[in-house]
Amino acid sequence: MTSFKTRFLFMIILLVGGVARAQQADSLTRWQMNADGSITWNIDKRLPHSDHIEMSGEKISTVLRYGVTASGAFTLERTLVWPMLRSAPNKTRNHLSRIVDWDIIKTIHVNDKPMTDEKVKEINLNGTMTVKSTLKPGLECTRTFFPSHTLPAFLETYALKNTSNKLMYVEIPEYQNTYYTDSAKGIYGKYTVVIKSQGGGSFRLDTGKTVSFSALLYAFKQGEDFSAIDIENERKTRLGHVQQWWNNLVLETPDPMLNRAFAFAKLRASESIYRTKGGLMHGPGGTAYYAAIWANDQAEYIGPFFPFLGYATGNEASLNAYMHFARFMNADYKPIPSSIIAEGDGIWHGAKDRGDGAMIAYGAGRFALAMGDKKIAEQLWPLIEWTLEYCRRKINSKGVVASDSDELENRFPAGDANLCTSSLYYDALRSAVYLGKELGKPRTQLDTYNSQAEKMKAAIEKHFGATVEGFPTYRYYEGNDVLRAWICMPLTVDIFDRKAGTIRALFSPRLWTADGLATQAGDKTFWDRATLYALRGVFAADEKEKALKFLQYYSNRRLLGPHVPYPVEAYPEGGQRHLSAESGLYCRIYTEGLFGMRPTGLRSFRITPHLPVEWSTMALNKVHAFGKNFDVKVTREKAKIRISVTAEGRSVYNKIVGEGETAEVKL
Incomplete structure (x- = not known):
């Protein structure tokens, strides 16, 4: 009897705990899924809130520490890491790294005044980060952040759209800071760090029109040159790799x-x-x-x-x-x-x-x-x-x-x-x-x-x-x-x-x-x-x-x-x-x-598939293992499970097994 009571009590605890977890999950959920595979945080009244995400390429990694303030403004700090720009002594963490909290949006003037009263509307993640917000005197701002897949560069694109019914005069500064490290400390000598914008200037922005510009943050060894980076091509390359992984x-x-x-x-x-x-x-x-x-x-x-x-x-x-x-x-x-x-x-x-x-x-x-x-x-x-x-x-x-x-x-x-x-x-x-x-x-x-x-x-x-x-x-x-x-x-x-x-x-x-x-x-x-x-x-x-x-x-x-x-x-x-x-x-x-x-x-x-009772089917498609490209599909058929494996258009296994039974598949 004691054993029965113990088991019954444990089941009640699990049930109550499950309800509590579900309620907690609902209350903490901030993001929603989109049909294109991305997720979006639609900004509500639960502010302020901040978070961080790491984004990496073959020669750079960046942690973005971002958030939305109580007033609705966007905040961002970048920790940039160049793993192969090594420093002495050549230990695990001795790579070139810089923290950058620069915000070019704050330097822009519209009709001779800084933009004010930013309200972030949404933040989207799909292998890049896109932030959409509004600013006075009537502009929609879109920021996008992503690393280059092959270059030691972190890239940012910006767009300002006139959503008012008035002509605006927009001044976007051209910005560049260049830093040189101590050559005596670098395993490969002196390193150069460049933080710059491009596409700046003075613009007449009619109602409904958009002006775009960008920013580049990169570093390199002596003798290297990354001054001619095609940002749009880099964005497409990044998203192409994301699709490859997802597909x-x-x-x-x-x-x-x-x-x-x-x-x-x-x-x-x-x-x-x-x-x-x-x-x-x-x-x-x-x-x-x-x-x-x-x-x-x-x-x-x-x-x-x-x-x-x-x-x-x-x-x-x-x-x-x-x-x-x-x-x-x-x-x-x-x-x-x-x-x-x-x-x-x-x-x-x-x-x-x-x-x-x-x-x-x-x-x-x-x-x-x-x-x-x-x-x-x-x-x-x-x-x-x-x-x-x-x-x-x-x-x-x-x-x-x-x-x-x-x-x-x-x-x-x-x-x-x-x-x-x-x-x-x-x-x-x-x-x-x-x-x-x-x-x-x-x-x-x-x-x-x-x-x-x-x-x-x-x-x-x-x-x-x-x-x-x-x-x-x-x-x-x-x-x-x-x-x-x-x-x-x-x-x-x-x-x-x-x-x-x-x-x-x-x-x-x-x-x-x-x-x-x-x-x-x-x-x-x-x-x-x-x-x-x-x-x-x-x-x-x-x-x-x-x-x-x-x-x-x-x-x-x-x-x-x-x-x-x-x-x-x-x-x-x-x-x-x-x-x-x-x-x-x-x-x-x-x-x-x-x-x-x-x-x-x-x-x-x-x-040995473990198909949950509430599911009728599940699949893993485009599996690339054992020298083959194959699909696995598991389907419930009454009290049993059908396992179907198709490799390169040919059925290699299609049998019904009992719940929890193991099948041996040869490709």
Whole structure:
């Protein structure tokens, strides 16, 4: 009876909590979705409000800190970062950066007077930012902001339209400031920063007419010249890439908000790739992390995702990251650095071994399988072998993998062996077996990997399995007696022995907060990466109804709420920066969680769709993985599920399976 009462009470708490979350989501929603794929904040009386968004290209990244004041005026501060303009000493964050709060609109005179009383009407996001407002004495102002895709330039266009019934005389100043850095401090000598406007002058503006002008903010090394930038061409190029990302790996569900959040996550995941002297490098961003790679962000989080998107630049950057880590393999099995920085010229290993070997083995195995390219797989196999052997040598007397810290780098305790590292190592062993078969590796080697995986799975249960705060789940490390967000990790690698207690703990008031999972029960700190892993794992565990409700709440908050439109890194650290690999993790909720796709070969994958009860169908179209371009459609047929896979116009799988059953697809 006590057990029944406990379960009943928990169901009531979840129900009430779900209603409260829905109400809170509605009250915090500021943005709306548009038919063209963009989102818009139509300004209402809830002012003042401010936000920030990162926008990136191959040679520049910019964080726009923007807002609308209580009086309705637009505010903007730009933090501009040029990742490859390095400074001495050549450490992670030593790139050229400038903060610019210049507002050319305030310098314009109309009929011999400054414009006044600005009222912002709307702000639109679609890979660019467009702001529309009105100003006295009767003008409509349109500002658009975006980075160049290939140049070290941030670009802005402006348009003033006369909406009055009177002729106006408009004076737009020509503005240019040029800054020169100290050549002794620059790795490449002196850098030049230019902030300028173009298209200024004096204009007679009749009723209904518009005058347009622009601004450019760019920086360069000696000998370079970016004075002739075609801003309109750069805008079209930027939007062309956005459409490319949006038009591949297309999610179709009955929930338009989830489809849109997925589209925006693809954008942020893909734009943050930098063309360094060490090759293409995907970078987290956040004004801090560029022209460098990390074993978690690049190898573990984003690498396994890019093959599904089919973004060649992303695939090249991921392969480049794995090969950079491979440079540090050694006969003594000393740890690979956590981060390779400064365009490949330096390393960071400040938290010592964070379980980086397991992160790299896990990501490289899944990436190689999903790429479906035997040459790439052979290229990565030595790194996978080495990192697996490194992890094996780190197994302690309890049978789990020891490490000095984890990906949170001692911000929270992780003991001398944590659940995350051992879970990643377990999954990496399974990937190695699949990949090794494709490459014709010795049966004895693959049998050994299989045996090691089974032993690790048993050790995870024996060592980490525990009742924590009344929930039959996992302790994160030996001695841990407080719930941690990373108890979700076994679910993401198909270890479901403790799924019921773990899912209850994840969604309990002890861990779930308004912003997803708290890193540790009772703490205000959250890192989105844990929430994103958890949602993927709960879908994988076939608790799709619970997962869907929390995914909808989280997605609405990130896409349409107070801080948009992407998943974030953390809070309070970083102030919810839009680090890009988290957006890759968001997309993997769908590919690996909702659709349950797991690479099993260079031309094969396992799929275990988790179609929510209230949905009749869902699809992933234009999937670019396993060497093919294919569509996946899942449809409910009475009490069963039809899985249809069409590759390049040919049906390769079309069968009915039971709820929660797994299908093996060969392309």
